[in-house]
Amino acid sequence: MIKLLENILFGAKPLILGLFALITIYCAYYAFQLRMDAGFEKQLPTGHEYIETFQEYRDRLFGSNRVVIVLAQRDGTIWNEDFFKTYKEVTDELFYLPGVDRRTVTSLWTPNTRYLEITEEGINADDVIPGTVTVNNMTPEALERIENNVVRGNFLGRLVAEDSTAAMVVAELLEIDPQTQERLDYFDLADQLEDKIRGQYEDENYTVHIIGFAKLIGDIADGAQTVIIFFIVAFILTAISVHLYAQSWSLTFLALFCSLTSLIWQFGVLHILGFGLDPLAILVPFLVFAIGVSHGVQQINLITKEVTSGANGEEAARASFRLLFIPGSMALITDLVGFGTLILIPIGMIQELAITASIGVALKIITNLVMLPILASYLTFDERFVDRANRARDFRIRVMTHVGRLAEPRVAVVILFASVILFAVAFWQSLGRHVGDLHAGAPELREDARYNQDSRFVVDKFALGLNLLTVINETPSEACINHDVMNYLARFSWYMSNREGVAAVISLPTAAKASSAGWNEGNLKYQTLPRNKFALVQAVGPVPTSSGLLDVDCTTLPLQIFTDDSKATTIENVIAGVKTWREANPRDDVNIRLASGNVGVMAATNEEIETSELPMMLYVYATIILLVYLTYRDWRATICCCVPLTLATFLGYWFMEELEIGLKVATLPVMVLAVGLGVDYAFYIYNRLQFHLSEGLDITDSFKQSMFETGMAVVFTAITLAVGVSTWTFSPLKFQADMGLLLTFMFLTNMIMAITVLPAIAVVLDMVFPRRTPIKAPSGILAH
Template sequence: MSENLASWLIRFRVWVVGVVFLATFAMSFSAVKIDVKTVFQDLLPSDHEYVKTHNEFKDTFGGSNLVTIMVEVEDGDIFQPEVLGVVNNLTRELQKVSAVNPFQIISLASKKLKEVKASTEGIETKPLMWPEIPETDAELQELREKVLRNSLVYGPYVSEDLTSTLITVDFIDRLLDYETAFEEINGLVNNVSVPGVKVRVVGDPILYGWVNHYLPETLNLVLLAGLILVLMLFVLNRTWRGTILPIISGAVSAIWALGISNLMGIHFDPLVIVIAMLITARAVSHSVQIITRFNEEVEQIEDGSEEAGAAAHSTLSELLRPGMLGIATDACCVAVVALSPIPLLQKLALLAVVWVGTVAISSVLLTPVLLSWVKHPRGYAHPINVSWLMHRVLDLCHWVVVSRMRYVMLIWTAIVFLGCGYYALNLKVGDANPGSPILWQDSAYNLDSAAINEKFQGADRMFIVVGGDEENLAKKPEVLKSLQEFQRFIEVQPEVGGTLSVSDILPAVNRTLREGNPRFEELGSTQDINGELLYMFEAGAEPGDMDRYVDTARANASVTLFFRDRQGETIRTTIARIKEFVAEQNLDGAEYKLAGGLIGVIAAVNEVILSGQLQSIALALLVLVVLCTLVYRSSMAGMFFMVPVVLSNTVTFSFMAYMGIGMNINTVPVAALGIGLGVDYALYICDRIKQELRTGADDLTAIERALHSSGKGVMITAFVLIVSVLLVYQSSLKFQAEMGLLVALWLTVSAFTALFVMPAMAYIFKPAFIYGDRQDAV
């Protein structure tokens, strides 16, 4: 089949190239139209119980796109006209921000924060600081006293040292565009120019806005990496074909993939640029392998008139099997990610499969066809020759493999595998450090997040719903008492800075009605009394004032938890403790529902990843075994090629644990693609050993030829790609920098395994799928 396909492609090469480039030209129009954005709904596993709770109650109790703005002063406290003016202006201007829910803007300057007074003359409810800003010392002192005696304001919205205050704003999810919200809110914050006043802002719309903000920088780094790749290919390969054809392969593959994805309605998330680079690197790698083999075939052909065509034909027929198998393993391994219930991972898997699939056309088939037109295949483009250095390294590989050092190499590899495997058990699921893992710890966003968490209860929130289908269920004493007990139970956890529920409001109202007597700061003893207390609080309420606490039918109440960090361990501990508490509750007609808000949906994503990660790795390895078994018609081949995959993944996972990189929604696709990536180099070298043995070469000669041909291609591509990918480490996005580092490590381990470990194993164990059809050496 390989011979027939090679002959057909070379015979009709004009038509083949014409069709490919016409298709590429057509796809380019679609590729440039692909949307580059992050869609929050794609991050959520829609069938998870937490996400169902979040979607059901997000419009009532708050979504996951809450933005928190902190206004702080350097000297004195916030009770200064200039500072309160900043709070007032920001509160009013936020109403003009796109997709903002105007009923969910809460600050000292909004109508939402109120003071309730009661006396023999009646009950009075009015905003703390609306509509006018206090100007005189007496007015400022009065506002300070109002804040200090209001537990719903002092602490949650004004810091205990009185030097900071919060403004929170939520959005209508279906209308929200992260880039627009980021630009508009940042514009408001940057316009604050009051001396001694600093404004900090956090929230997912701001976080993903920073990702888009750094997109031009990321593209510049990718372009720089591409230029270095071109330069290094030119120096190492010494030919124009060795430089231009790999770039053509990568470009054609990218254009086809982006064009097809756009036609399928798949958008391009800025965070997956590293994956795009990785797949493009595979296209370059396959192309370099073909060019290296072509150069070798040219040297063995005496007829100069047809040497390019003959060499291209021979190259394609010989490398079709390992090339297509490598692409198939890459595609199938990353396709496993599509089994995840998270839409982002499903779309990303589809994009990656399409992208990897295009490499079969752009590299394995197109490159040898284009090589058949080379007029002077024996010439060089520059005099710099580093082949001697590569041959020295390959000679070292050969010496290690055929000498007794091969046993030392395998023992050392086994020790590294066991050690890294043990350390990889420390790999955390979810975020491994405080702040956002997408940005560096010293980024403006993470510094703002740390400052807010230091001053207040926490910038990130989760809500738990307690209730059922019965109206006024949230007024029952047993339900409200359970809420109080839950709040006391969960606040013991240090990472939970505080909680808020209707059970905090009603005792405060009861105390107010008793002229501030602290003896009456308790819940009502009956449902009717609690209903009256709730009515008193609502007497001067505006639309949306009660949304943080109860729904309109009073059938469901919420408890909002404030988190100081979003680390995976913090969230898992919290969820486990919540479930422990809920298991002991027996409420008539009411139940606890987990869990909404940003932390709630992160918990859902972490649980999906934790439950599916081992399954995905096992399934990807099974796919690898099956494909290798089918292609080489030997079950031993499947087991044999697991070695480089398992080793590269184990080393990388242990490195992730060492570096504090968690396994989250952004790293899972890279891990899955790494399973396919780990085997490509080994396939080329082992298949070349098989070919040499089949032609009658002895063991030592077969291994030497394989290392100095396919091994040379491995060295060139690995070195070039490692240097290029490491440039991404300069990115302002920590996630992309770390993923670039992981890809470089993966490439290093894969190349090392292919050059030293796999030939040594082949020489020692002589598997039948490599040695089975050998001829006797002559």
């Protein structure tokens, strides 16, 4: 079957290459139109319990997609005329930015910021900045009154810094821009936040601090543009390395050209399908490029071997296609399934990532396994190349002679024993890894990034920051004047406020207690929930529905829980606290639902990734097992290919735990890619191993011969790719640096497992379970 396909393809070379050229030109036209694309909705795990709650209440409760702007006085406090004039301008500027839900804009200047004052007549409610005060009549008396109102309204630590050196403006963002009726352009909004607010109002007197999803994704996009620089550096290093290996610039160019061609096809297809590149997934196409280089080196290795054996370019290219099409296809199909399983995670961004990666890997089958050998058939090789290749080959054989000794029985037993111990340790250590972020601030950025500096400033100056978990309490009608229900929620608020990781809890019962004391001359003895229904009505009355603590019918009484940070451990602990309370204190008339707020979204994402990871990995391994068994019809092959891969995976998890790299959207595809590349190495080695076994060699000699033929290509590919991606560790984006470290580790680890543990298992299995029948090479459609 493969021979027939070979004759068809090589018999129509001009026609096929012409078709490839047309496809490349067509895709290149669309590839240059591809743009980065981000959206808050893409972060949401559809179908998750928390997200269903969030979607149901998103028009009534806010806090999931906010932008927070803090104007800070460099010297002194904010109680001066010039600060309030600038603060008003910042508020107005944010009000008119695209995508801002103007109902939610909140600052000391907005009419939804009101305070309650205890007077002889009872409680008086008024705007913090009275309507009679404007920027044109900001007198010292007016400033003093505003300061008193801020203190009365308990806005210190909320809208005003606890030390009165800064003031905050907060607004919620809409996914659809009401002005354009199109999806909000987060990159444009981030640029406007930088230009129209920070650029305009930060000077020698004031600093501006901006946090929120829109600003974060904009900063990530700005940093992601540097990926081109690192790709160029990695490309140059790869080109030099491939040339040192191939001893031919034409073969080097061929391998890189075919991988770049598939990248152009990939970008073009993505744009045609209506996709963009998410900043958090921008490295994925370049990871797929690395896969292409890996397979290209295997092709170069076999072409060089054939040429040094006396074959011409046509014969060498045909041999490369014939011998590597099956193992290469198997490896790429496994990669394809690995990335494809990511689509099972119901998070829009991860599903787009899965589509992006799957398209790229699928195209590799054409560009690297078909286009490359066809193009190579046009190359000619002179005697000087043969001499250089022979010298390089002799050197590689000397190196691989030492590696081949790992398949000697005594050494194999030792390696296997050490591998078992290492696997046990790696498995135990991997249990400590976390799903989600492990550092405060935005872990996608460096600690000294401006966004993280702004985040720390807000946390230090304000009691309530960006990290909000809203727990929805569904109650009977008029529950806000039912003492039994209100007392239940008060105890719930107290329980959560004492939970580790919780900065503050705001709820209707806590507000009603303060109001009750106000109606009783501020006497702290009355800071409790009145049992009398009419007194409770009086206590609840001053709390407006705009506070988000109740609705008109009092059927929804949320708890607003502000957390210290958004670390995975903090979120997990707070969510566990809510669930513990819900299970230990059930009520038929109160339905406690998780969750809204940005912390609720993060919790849903973390839980979805954690839930989906194991089934996804099982699907990948099931595919590998099926492909290996169908190809080699030998249970030994399945064990030899999968066990080293499993060990490498758990070593990767251990590595993540030690470097405090959480399993999340950015790192999950790296682990899937690692599985795919690990299989690539195993397939290429075992493919030649089985061939030599079928020729009558024993397992030790078969492995040694396999290493002479393909082992050095595996080692070289791993080292080359590791050197290339290691440059990412210098990226201004922390998540790119983490991916670079993790990929470097996984490239090398999978290679080491393939050349040590794989032969050790094969040798020991043959010792324990001797083969009773001669080995046969695959036949039929799998023949190669």
